[in-house]
Amino acid sequence: xxxVEQSLxxxxxxxxxxxxxxxxxxxxSTYLYWYKQEPGAGLQLLTYIFSNMDMKQDQRLTVLLNxxxxxxxxxxxxxxxxxxxxxFCAEWSGAAGNKLTFGGGTRVLVKP
Amino acid sequence: xxxxxxxxxxxxxxxxxxxxxxxxxISEHNRLYWYRQTLGQGPEFLTYFQNEAQLxxxxxxxxxxxxxxxxxxxxxLEIQRTEQGDSAMYLCASQAVVPGEQYFGPGTRLTVT
Numbered sequence: 001x002x003x004v005e006q007s008l009x010x011x012x013x014x015x016x017x018x019x020x021x022x023x024x025x026x027x028x029s030t031y032l033y034w035y036k037q038e039p040g041a042g043l044q045l046l047t048y049i050f051s052n053m054d055m056k057q058d059q060r061l062t063v064l065l066n067x068x069x070x071x072x073x074x075x076x077x078x079x080x081x082x083x084x085x086x087x088f089c090a091e092w093s094g095a096a097g098n099k100l101t102f103g104g105g106t107r108v109l110v111k112p
Numbered sequence: 113x114x115x116x117x118x119x120x121x122x123x124x125x126x127x128x129x130x131x132x133x134x135x136x137x138i139s140e141h142n143r144l145y146w147y148r149q150t151l152g153q154g155p156e157f158l159t160y161f162q163n164e165a166q167l168x169x170x171x172x173x174x175x176x177x178x179x180x181x182x183x184x185x186x187x188x189l190e191i192q193r194t195e196q197g198d199s200a201m202y203l204c205a206s207q208a209v210v211p212g213e214q215y216f217g218p219g220t221r222l223t224v225t
Binding site for chain 1: 116118143145147152153154155156157160167168203205210211212213214215216217218219221
């Protein structure tokens with residue numbers, strides 16, 4: 001079956017880079033996603049990467065994918081206090097059903 | 113605002129009561145999903161629709177849960193005889209292209225007392 005794992009917590013100083021890591025098990029995953037959730041809110045789609053790509057950059061966000069190790073990371077450059085939130089990675093696999101499978105989320109706290 | 117909307121945003125109900133939630137997807141998105149999120153966890157898939165057809169249901173969706181999307185636009189999720197374990201955030205998402213971007217609504221937070 002599919003399983004997505006994330007570390008629970010990350011603390012970072014304002015202005016530094018944040019790196020959030022994720023591992024997944026389903027080798028047939030076609031797309032991998034990063035979502036942001038602020039308290040009491042729904043999920044905001046940040047970015048996603050197709051499984052045949054190694055890297056995707058979108059403004060302050062850089063996604064790295066190591067398909068061999070099934071490892072995904074999200075780097076946030078110049079982290080701001082507004083980046084404090086829970087970040088979820090998710091995999092899409094048509095083979096495992098047409099749905100997203102989410103990790104448990106990484107809580108990012110940005111300190112001034 | 114052309115995003116996904118959900119109503120109500122919060123619902124408090126007593127155990128044993130029935131509740132119904134509504135989701136309005138982004139216009140022309142033919143895929144609509146329901147997820148459930150409990151405190152400290154990631155969202156878990158419940159069910160999805162392709163237009164008006166319900167194509168997949170998770171084993172999390174017990175017989176007390178039913179979802180509809182009668183005209184292929186908005187969807188409703190009903191929970192009958194609510195239990196305390198049903199307390200969670202219920203999230204709706206819509207998608208135009210498969211696979212592709214899946215956009216979430218703000219959620220309905222259910223509290224069963």
